[in-house]
Amino acid sequence: MLDSKGKHTPRITLDTVNIRASKSNSLAAALVAAAVCSFASHAWAQFPAPITASDGTATFTINPYSGGVIGNGPTSQLSGTGLGGLNFLNQAWWWIRVNGEDIREFAIAQASPVITQPTDNSIRIEYVSGLGRGWRISMDFEVSYLGLNAARLVQRLTISNSTSVDVPSLSVFNFNNVTLNGTPTNELATQTGPNEIDFVDGVNSLYHGIYRPSNPDLIAVGSSLRNLLTNSGIDDIPPGVIESGPGNLEVASQWNTDLPSGSTRTFEVTYLAIPTPGAAGILALGGLMATRRRR
Ligand SMILES: [Ca+2]
Ligand SMILES: [Ca+2]
Ligand SMILES: [Ca+2]
Numbered sequence: 001m002l003d004s005k006g007k008h009t010p011r012i013t014l015d016t017v018n019i020r021a022s023k024s025n026s027l028a029a030a031l032v033a034a035a036v037c038s039f040a041s042h043a044w045a046q047f048p049a050p051i052t053a054s055d056g057t058a059t060f061t062i063n064p065y066s067g068g069v070i071g072n073g074p075t076s077q078l079s080g081t082g083l084g085g086l087n088f089l090n091q092a093w094w095w096i097r098v099n100g101e102d103i104r105e106f107a108i109a110q111a112s113p114v115i116t117q118p119t120d121n122s123i124r125i126e127y128v129s130g131l132g133r134g135w136r137i138s139m140d141f142e143v144s145y146l147g148l149n150a151a152r153l154v155q156r157l158t159i160s161n162s163t164s165v166d167v168p169s170l171s172v173f174n175f176n177n178v179t180l181n182g183t184p185t186n187e188l189a190t191q192t193g194p195n196e197i198d199f200v201d202g203v204n205s206l207y208h209g210i211y212r213p214s215n216p217d218l219i220a221v222g223s224s225l226r227n228l229l230t231n232s233g234i235d236d237i238p239p240g241v242i243e244s245g246p247g248n249l250e251v252a253s254q255w256n257t258d259l260p261s262g263s264t265r266t267f268e269v270t271y272l273a274i275p276t277p278g279a280a281g282i283l284a285l286g287g288l289m290a291t292r293r294r295r
Contacts, residue, residue: 055121056145057082060153062092064115064125069106072230073175080149080275086182088209088273091175094139094157095229099169099256105229106131108139108157134163135259151273160264167259173237174213174253174269175226181207181275188245189221197221202246208274213253214267225250 052061059082063074073093079085095105114126121144127137140156155174161167178187178199186202187209195216201207213219222242228235229252237252255267 051115051117051123052083053117053119053121053123053141053143054083055143055151057085057149058121058143058145058151059083059085060089060123060141060143060151062123062141064113064123065109065111067107067109069109069131070104070230071107071109072226073107073109075177078143078151078153078271078273080146080151080273086275087179088151088181088207088275089153089176089271090179090184091177091226092141092153092155092269092271093175094155094267095173095175096159097171097173097234098133098167099171102234104232104234105171105173107229108137134161134165136160136162146272149275151275153271153273155269155271156266157268158264158266159259161259161261164261166261170257170259170265171236172255172257172265172267173229174216174267175229176211176251176269176271177226178209178211178249178251180209180273185248186246187249189241189249189251190244191219191221191241195219197241197251199249199251206274208272210272210274211251212270212272214269215255216253217256218254219251220253221249221251223247223249225252228252 050061050063052059058080060076060078062076065074073091075090076092077087078089079087094108096108097105108127110127110131114128116124118124122140122142125139131137138158142154144152146152157172180187180199180201181204183201183203188200188202190198192198195213197211197219199209218237218239220237220239220242222238225237228237237254243249253269257265259265
């Protein structure tokens with residue numbers, strides 16, 4: 001990357017997405033390679049331990065650090081029956097790409113995020129130095145007990161551009177690796193609305209996971225969507241249910257927006273875990289719950 005005088009700076013850090021194609025793709029590729037080496041040479045011993053939010057028997061656990069902007073993101077656990085209960089969501093994380101600058105998608109990551117729990121049932125991960133762009137980013141997870149051991153997880157990403165630089169085109173990606181009933185490889189998926197995917201466990205059809213992004217431009221189901229976010233090229237997620245299972249299914253959403261100087265954009269996904277037969281009635285209630293995208 002370049003400093004303010006246009007000279008190459010020697011330090012390459014992983015806590016930045018300032019890897020751009022302004023000069024050449026080969027330079028950017030070299031920077032990515034250097035970042036990989038830097039990552040491998042650090043123990044990351046300072047990383048925070050996994051953190052758990054809970055509401056009754058509904059729990060969500062995540063390690064706030066993702067392993068860097070070109071890593072896979074952290075794993076998670078969502079359970080309606082308490083800590084250690086069967087997992088219904090193996091991963092929930094966010095990626096971004098500044099169109100016209102970035103040569104690939106980058107995970108939201110920074111070596112020293114500010115981690116708080118505003119309430120017992122929420123986790124907030126803040127990137128106050130803005131991923132190398134001077135932005136303020138807040139990632140929020142909020143878990144709620146829905147009764148009958150069912151759980152709702154709201155995932156929210158808020159990006160504030162506090163710089164004087166307008167961003168004409170930004171793509172934001174939410175990625176979830178769906179697991180139902182603790183078994184990751186037998187899920188079935190059906191698109192049940194423009195912004196809703198219903199996952200069903202392959203063994204017990206009463207066990208559901210319902211994914212509801214708020215007003216995305218694209219929504220996709222497949223078995224290798226994360227690879228599109230972690231490989232070295234520019235990718236949009238494919239539209240619709242590419243694979244319906246049974247399989248180890250993933251689901252992703254993409255929003256395309258601008259981010260002018262001084263603006264704030266919020267992106268939101270709701271995921272419902274329905275882990276007990278008696279909780280299937282929650283499906284009906286779920287349709288009443290509103291999610292929104294605030295601009
Ligand atoms: Ca399963
Ligand atoms: Ca990619
Ligand atoms: Ca899966």
